[in-house]
Amino acid sequence: MTRRPYVRPLHPHWWLRDRRQFLYILRESTSVFVGLYSAILMNGLIRLSQGREAWQSYLDALSSPLGVTVQLICLAFAAFHAVTWFGVTPKAMPPILIKGEPIPACTIIRGHFILWAILSLAVLIVLGG
Amino acid sequence: MSETITIRVLRYDPDKDAEPRFDDFIVPYRDEWVVLDVLAYIKEALDPSLAYRGSCHMAVCGSCGMMVNRQPKLACHCFIRDYRGQLVTVEPLDHFPIERDLIVDQDGFIEKLSSLYPYLVTEHDKPLSEGTNLQTPAQLAAFRPFTQCINCLLCYAACPQVALNEGFTGPAALAIAHRYNRDSRDSGEELRSEITDSHHGVWDCTFVGACSEVCPKNVDPAAAIQQTKISASFRWLKARLLPGGTS
Amino acid sequence: MDVIDTDIAIVGAGGAGLRAAIEVAEQDPSLKIALISKVFPMRSHTVAAEGGAAGVAKPNDSFDLHFNDTVSGGDWLCDQDAVDLFVRTAPEELTRMEHWGCPWSREANGQVAVRPFGGMKTERTWYAADKTGFHMLHTLFQTSLKYPSITRFDEFYSTELLIEEKRCIGLVAIELRSGKLVAFRAKAVILATGGAGRVFPFTTNGAIKTGDGMAMAYRAGVPLKDMEFVQYHPTGLPGTGILITEGARGEGGLLTNSDGYRYLQDYGLGPPDPWPRNKAMELGPRDRLSQAFWHEQQKGRTVKTPFGDAVNLDIRHLGEKKIDERLPMVRELAISYVGVDPVTAPIPVRPVVHYTMGGIDTDIDAATPLPGLFAAGECACVSINGANRLGSNSLAEILVFGARAGRSAIAFAKTVPPGSDRATKAKAEAAQAKIRALFLNDGTESAPALRRAMNETMESGVGIFRSEESLRQSCAVLADLRTRFNQVRLEDRSNVFNTDLVQVLELGAMLDVAQTMAEAALNRTESRGSHQRLDYPKRDDEAFLTHSISSYSGGDRPAIGARNVVITRSRPGERIYGGGGS
């Protein structure tokens, strides 16, 4: 007899068996919710173009308990996506050297969070004001 | 009786077994033992037919990658004291064909690596009489992390894309290509881009990041791949937008 | 049986084998090269070397200085013509490595940096952080992928050379993944199989360093040279034998005995300055430091640990910050493998077997006395290392003599026809029959037990200090083990990756090598470099300015002969260390 390499089939629940893989699939699945929220916004535009009444009913739907729940879920997933994405950004950028030393990863991540906060604040001020 | 620990080892002998099975071994517990020591003990005292790879015992030869309790590890750097009181399951690296017991077929990796021009590509041969190239510590630092790869293939075992796409060039090979691309002495990036920029190159990567988490040498292949994606995108744009661009 | 035809077969894909393969491929792309290795090339033990590779680089240095350090470090047993050639070629070879992409550490101005090293008068050791061998090996391996004429046979275990009419015409090897025996017919064969530290129980050498190539050559009638010279590194971790780099002492680490006393001052290495002085105290040569440990052990002043006697390597006074900055690997290894944090406690260390100076007898062109057979690297003895190798010379040696072996093999291959079909088949089948016998016969002797007995007798009788009595004892034990080995039992009878078979064959090789070490040591009634006889404590240039030559005699023991050392310009003198040394 001679060699007979055995290929183990991928476990059907491979991504449930390992925390790391599970979190990855979770991160990937956030795109569904981010997509859903974009669809809701898109719908808003269509409603707006259909006149005041349509727009009002759209707003009512958004502030209904169901609407709020859906938005909260989307927010949670979007936040999860953003946080995990920020976490990996240092890898996605070529190393930035300052005085020959690369900027530490945590500084880059922190920078992203600060930028995020500033932008969110700006949006709030512009819309709220 | 002194303390023991139970090791469950995947066994597969193509001469005898239709498919893999598990054997349990009860071995003495010793604080300073790593999984590789336990395997050596089993081979010497309990079952001489156990097959595994391993040599340097200092985490640099890259021979002894295996799954320990479902995580890719170097057996020589994985202390059983961290598993005290648990059942320790040892399996061959995921995502590779099993030749026998803990030994997997690594030819696929070598082929992928070989396709990437993994050596310094220069326009002219520099004569020895001209001495060495100059390279500042900063230029060295730009690629040094990517030179640290010991080819242990833990990253391939951690990567779901390796499992799902057989053709995927994979983390370590791409990190080594990036190592040369970032080397100030090299001019082979164009050549390598043929593979790195292709579908089975960096674009099979969905940025899971698991490779970098399991890498015992902090090579950060995920970073190498993302950085290559950026360069690849620029190359793509350049080829289409600039006059005289190819394709 | 499959016969693979090639022009040049190279056994071993460590630093020396890869360098040889690249040389052949560059010099003559028309030649077919078979590169055979029992492990993937990047697993070869060159990968473990940390410190660096020596080659003159600075304006204040010279070939003469490198020559003098090497010859006196080797206690005048080096062939001086070979050392001359070596020191002159080393810088070229290291430069070539740079052109191939080796990530050498650099000065601020971009020049390659060099560091001081034990026994070297000035800085001439090129390094790539603390992983020089690793980077050299991967650079060579990856560079070798460039050449289509190199065909690799990874995980092929070579067992025997094929000989026809006093010429080497190839070799046989087992393809480990199938268990098939394959014959390689080659016009020239290069052995680059590395050292044999595994003959001893405590060693920095990986599990693959079992002296296979030395034994293959020896059994084919090629003598082994200077086998009694085995280098101990003074600071390995007890138990695993993991190396604690010389750097720990270079930074100011102190060696103390169980009384906390810096015992090296009692052995002519003082004065005990509080801080490092070149070539003195803790920075004395490896042989002297290891010998001092032995004396302390005899006096009962060593520290008892669960893994045997040790002394303390104390770096606490450097402070946590400096330790983390300069010696992070040392701290990590100590915590992991002996459970000691060197910031708060001294590290137990003991001498461990590190390097085999002896090896296959070759001339300055890497040719062995058997036409068609060449050897390079740690398995060969040219000799540039003499009675004691200087740290960082061997990484340069594998390049210089690896390349030379490549060129010599080309020259030879062009002058001869391939071996005959008849001889190739007949010899290969004989080799196969021997292996088949292992599968068919039910031996009675357990291989692990034989290996342990060999390890024990090498440690107790052929260790740091030897005497007529201890050596006679070990020679007798080894001869007995050799006989018992004929009845060795193969437990695993499968074909695919039969690692039990590999270990049995490796044990056979190690027994041959061990015997030549012990018998040559018994024959050398003087003390020189790493070979120290309690009953003959002095160097004896009258009788022993000679290489020992161990030949397979067909009987159960090697025959030991002698050959004069080549002296060109450095007459034997005193090796001076300690206060007078720097």
Ligand SMILES: Cc1cc2nc3c(=O)[nH]c(=O)nc-3n(C[C@H](O)[C@H](O)[C@H](O)COP(=O)(O)OP(=O)(O)OC[C@H]3O[C@@H](n4cnc5c(N)ncnc54)[C@H](O)[C@@H]3O)c2cc1C
């Ligand atoms: C821990 C450590 C640190 C060191 N540090 C330094 C240092 O700082 N500086 C320095 O100069 N030197 C150092 N040395 C010594 C140096 O590393 C070695 O002498 C050198 O690397 C040997 O290279 P080689 O090519 O001869 O053999 P190796 O690299 O050992 O390669 C041997 C090859 O032969 C193959 N082989 C063996 N047997 C068979 C067989 N039967 N069939 C097929 N293939 C076979 C193996 O697979 C392998 O490919 C160190 C050594 C150790 C152990």
Ligand code: SF4
């Ligand atoms: S990148 Fe890291 S994990 Fe992957 S092979 Fe290299 S050293 Fe191993």
